[in-house]
Amino acid sequence: MVVLLQGRPVLLSRKDSGHSYSSVKRCERPSDFVNYLREALEGVISNLKGNSGKSNSKMSGRPDGTMVYLVFDNLERVRDWDKSSTILPFLFNLYDILKMPEVGLIFISNTSPDTYYLNVGYVEPVPLYFPNYTEDDLRHIFMVNQANRKLYAAFLDVVLRPFCRVTRRVDELAAALSSLFEKYCEPLSDKQVVPNEEMKRKLFSQIRPHIASALNATFHVQSQPLLRAETNKETKKTNSSRMSGYLEDSDKIDFHMSTSAKYLLISAFLASRNPATLDASLFDSTGVSDSRKRKRKASEKSMEQKEMAEQELLMKGPGTFPLERLLAIFQCITSLAEDSLDEEESHEPTTEGGSRGLMSDVLLQLSSLCNANFIIKGGSCPLEGSTRYRTAVSEDLALKEVANICNDTSSALASSVLVTQIHTLLYRTWQVRVDYISRSCNGVADILARFGRHATLKGSLLVAPLDRVALLVATDQKHWEEGRMAEGRMRAIPHG
């Protein structure tokens, strides 16, 4: 018998002996809920009593040991609901409302009963407190089901105490300790060995540098490319980077985003952290204004004011910005990036394609960043009515993004948006086959693509090759045969 409480409408479902939910009733009001519940419970109780062979108990109405318990788990979530002020006293008074002595109510909660006090009284349930595990309890828990108990005990002796200073929760400790134990056992060839004092000391000295970094880490799931990178980097000495959320050794961030998304993230960060009035001076295209200002010696008062301003900034958090400002800053940054690209790239079409690639999917990227909680959608401005956004990334992450981008712009090819996107696609978990067709053989496709880009959205059906294309078909064919003779390993693509 399962009762599910989900928000305001309450679902009542019945579990039959086959452990499947046979009937689900939806009710909006507490009175309906009580009616359905009472019917269901009476049915269950009569079943139980019938099964145990007591026939006269229904008449007498006295309880005889058959009980139905309703268990409400995670009760602290009810506090955050809209109607918690009516639902909580309703739940606590459910026993009195039902008036069925065979029904017991059990509430499971993270917080103590004094956090549920409301101005409407109720008879408090009998509290039963489960204290948190002590270090000895934790030791017992972790020793259960261990293959090599002595080894694990030696490991726990070293590791448990420092970790218990940070957290005493079993789930968090288990995650941290399991990976650390693997590292602990690495130098051992035989995992079943019982360690003596000498071995324990060696293992301890080997694991000791890892403990400090493990203490500063919270659990996270490794993403695919880094695992492959790990297996490749066999010569790297410190491989504790697997554990840490922010990799100290390499500047790589452990998730992949397209370049436009990275630029968008950085522009959101800048828009949030800097007031709008500074935009003009920061993103001035001429870039000469700053050097002309005289540097005044900073007085004490201005230093104090600066500190106060910093404190305030710390307290208030990132500010909100409208969409137009974000796009303006984004445009500024990407145009600067495109300028640097232009200097290195000689081909006109590529740059054009690149910039269009950056701008066209900005709104798409914005919505995906919002969904990933990198940018938070705030309330709307009361004057204009447009939605405002706010950044949710920390300064560290933004700085790392910037470093990432700067490193990537060192090589022209790597800075191309398209190439980065290709890398992203390659890293996914599918099998990729890469075919190379040189530009000189692919003139037809090039022309057709441009034709499509400039055309209107309606499709056009071509029954014969275009005039512009006709000549090129022959040229392509000639180049193709030349290429085939020169390098024998090109695959044949049927020409249209």
Added chain:
Amino acid sequence: MGREKEKEKPSEKALSLLRSRLSDPNFIFKPLSDSPDSNYSKLKFIISTSVTEACNNSILLLGPRGSGKVAVLELVLSDLLQQYPEVISVIRLNGLLHSDDNCALKRIGWQRGSIYFPIARMALKWASYHGGVGLICFPVSYPTILGVAWDSSICWPLAKRNTGRKLLDSYAWNINFCSQKWECGLAHKTIIFVLDEFDFFAQGKQRLLYSLLDAMQSVNSQSVVIGVSCRLDVDQLLEKRVRSRFSHRKLLFLSPSKEETERFMEHILSLPVDSSIPHNYTAEFNGRLKKIISDERFKELINTYLSFNFTIGHLVRFQAVSYMDLDVGFLSLENFKTALSSNQRQPKLECIRDCSILELYMLVCMKRLEVKEHNSYNFFSVMTEYKSIHDSSQTSDNYAANVCLRAFEHLLQRQLISFIDNKGHNQSVEFRPVKLLISSAELHQGLKSSHQCPAILLKLMDR
């Protein structure tokens, strides 16, 4: 061996007998109700006179939770139902469930409707054909009509016409029925309305209360409205028009006096002589019980308990929690003492004792920020304070920001700190201002009682 076996069985029997008594409200409240000026007798008198003399009445039962209002009421009603079997019908409404007026009327109709279904069904069909409301002169109660209207066999044909939809939903229609001077019951039957959690009915427009009390003003109606509430000022919540129709009769259920308490304890815990438990065991049990009850320390114990939980209901729970040591076979003073200490819990202290050391550091940082007159602080300001502590005194507990954030979230979960306002959902956790939910004294006590608290924290608290 055999004798011990025999001895175990009577104590187990005794235990089960006592437990069944403690969960039976009838048994608990009967002895308190025997005297002539108790609430039980007053209530019984009022209701029985309304029944026999066919007059209307309204009364409020007020008292804190657990003082036995509903239990006494049930006792009275069961007695009266035995006395006048065919004359009384009882309708029960609960403020938590039925504070919505339509809901309440539906419930009334449901409880009453079973008797009058055939008549009312005809009446309703008549009403729908004639497209109006006030044409029927059947002497049935309006709640009955409503109860029938919700019956599905009538609902759908009526809903097809517009009048049907209005019929089902509008409260005005319901009141209309009422105002057509239909009595609230047939001439020879009294209806008793029991309104539990009366203060919930007094929220909003109080339409149900008004209609019930107003219907009582008519000559032909016979009803008693009994409201039960734990707010002692609930009649101040009533609107003027409702209060004027209400007879200001109130019965207060107050805490029992010391002598009453002692008599009560003895009554509950003494084993009856004629039960299946062997006589010598019973005699010894009762003898020991008498000694305990007359003991001064026991009286003190009960007084301490009653000073903050002063209703009979709480006393009963206290006894339920105190357990009898089955080896000894008898109740002793120590049992009651352990029960008292288990009742006197300090939840925040326990929470602090469960915190890890990093979480204790965060709490102490917040306390220091408060001392420095920072009215609002968020995670980042706490981190700056944390770093400054580590800069000044080189402790080993310097952890990174993400680990501290996790500890911060644990504190939020355990409700040792909380957000100042709940509206800032579009800010991330690190920026929302928080406040401490424990006082400085509690924190100090918690730190002292926690055995892994580093000495530096205590020093920081003292400064």
